[in-house]
Amino acid sequence: MNTATTEPLKNARIAVIGYGSQGRAHALNLHESGLDVVVGARPDGPSWQRAQEDGLTVAEPAEAVKGADLVAFLTPDMVQPAVYAESIEPNIKPGAALLFAHGFNVHFGQIKPRADIDVNLVAPKGPGALVRSEYQRGRGVPCLIAVHQDATGQAEARARAYAAGIGGARAMLIATDFKEETETDLFGEQAVLCGGASELVTKGFETLVEAGYQPEIAYYEVMHELKLIVDLFYEGGLAKMLQFVSETAQYGDYTRGPRVVDEGTKARMKEVLREIQDGSFAREWTAEYAAGLPNYRKFKEADLAHPIEKVGAQLRARMAWLQKDSKAASGTGESLKKAG
Numbered sequence: 001m002n003t004a005t006t007e008p009l010k011n012a013r014i015a016v017i018g019y020g021s022q023g024r025a026h027a028l029n030l031h032e033s034g035l036d037v038v039v040g041a042r043p044d045g046p047s048w049q050r051a052q053e054d055g056l057t058v059a060e061p062a063e064a065v066k067g068a069d070l071v072a073f074l075t076p077d078m079v080q081p082a083v084y085a086e087s088i089e090p091n092i093k094p095g096a097a098l099l100f101a102h103g104f105n106v107h108f109g110q111i112k113p114r115a116d117i118d119v120n121l122v123a124p125k126g127p128g129a130l131v132r133s134e135y136q137r138g139r140g141v142p143c144l145i146a147v148h149q150d151a152t153g154q155a156e157a158r159a160r161a162y163a164a165g166i167g168g169a170r171a172m173l174i175a176t177d178f179k180e181e182t183e184t185d186l187f188g189e190q191a192v193l194c195g196g197a198s199e200l201v202t203k204g205f206e207t208l209v210e211a212g213y214q215p216e217i218a219y220y221e222v223m224h225e226l227k228l229i230v231d232l233f234y235e236g237g238l239a240k241m242l243q244f245v246s247e248t249a250q251y252g253d254y255t256r257g258p259r260v261v262d263e264g265t266k267a268r269m270k271e272v273l274r275e276i277q278d279g280s281f282a283r284e285w286t287a288e289y290a291a292g293l294p295n296y297r298k299f300k301e302a303d304l305a306h307p308i309e310k311v312g313a314q315l316r317a318r319m320a321w322l323q324k325d326s327k328a329a330s331g332t333g334e335s336l337k338k339a340g
């Protein structure tokens with residue numbers, strides 16, 4: 001049960017720093033919930049104008065932070081340490097709250113927040129576009145909420161009020177902590193969502209093509225049709241997927257699936273999780289980012305040069321329904337744009 005209201009933030013000024021996927025949705029929803037919102041943006045970046053066109057008050061990040069009782073920190077995770085040092089730490093009022101939508105920097109010590117402020121988290125379980133569109137329909141996207149530091153005794157109340165203001169409390173609030181939110185989020189994207197799924201698809205494609213089958217047909221089987229299955233998972237879990245596929249597909253699933261993804265895979269998932277938990281992934285990634293992303297660029301180039309990309313582009317160009325409005329049709333293109 002969630003009885004959260006915006007009441008604890010009724011007289012508060014909220015600075016939303018960053019006006020991207022999450023920032024725009026949060027700022028507009030909070031504003032329409034009757035709260036006092038100022039957007040913090042760079043004068044030379046595209047967000048400044050966009051927020052103004054949306055009818056919001058805009059200021060440079062340092063200025064926005066100065067008057068704020070709550071600062072929602074919604075720039076990309078990897079730029080947050082620099083923005084914190086430059087614009088937030090010298091300007092945030094004692095007793096104000098610093099609110100994150102992902103715990104990476106605080107949990108891994110890349111940002112060490114001042115002791116006299118609250119540090120809390122409201123993480124919607126969906127992309128900004130959905131946070132916005134659900135709010136406009138009178139509904140909301142469920143949110144994780146957490147408190148890292150409670151200097152005022154109000155950290156949790158203010159997180160709940162913020163979650164109410166963006167609409168999340170209309171759906172569900174799940175209490176967590178920065179450690180759980182950060183580690184599970186990284187594990188999901190590494191082992192299953194981005195890393196696991198892309199490897200499964202490309203290895204499946206290579207298997208078929210190396211066996212002499214046409215790449216076009218391989219693409220349909222292992223990448224294109226994945227969406228049908230994932231949509232069934234999303235709507236109704238394993239039960240709905242099993243209900244909608246043939247008996248032959250089910251029997252193949254039960255008997256062959258566990259041979260492809262087996263206990264050895266699970267043991268390696270546990271290794272990946274350990275590297276997240278012991279901080280070695282965060283250290284590796286932070287060093288890579290600081291070095292100017294040399295390996296990241298190489299890995300990305302290799303992914304984009306994979307033969308599945310070439311045949312995929314040709315086939316997608318012939319599927320008219322993927323051309324028009326393709327962003328709105330998928331709706332998830334930005335949902336995992338986080339620490340990675």
Ligand code: NDP
Pocket residue numbers: 017018019020021022023041042044045046047048061073074075076077079083100101102123124126127128334335336337338339
């Ligand atoms: P975006 O990549 O969409 O953020 C872009 C915004 O950040 C733009 O307004 C950009 O301004 C601004 N920005 C970038 N660099 C700077 C800088 N150096 N100084 C000031 N502003 C800057 O971020 P997301 O919304 O994806 O992520 C924000 C937070 O939300 C992250 O912590 C993320 O992990 C978390 N999160 C994201 C989800 C998502 O769906 N994307 C889901 C749940 C949590 P400009 O226009 O000037 O370039």
Ligand code: MG
Pocket residue numbers: 194195198199303
């Ligand atoms: Mg990959």
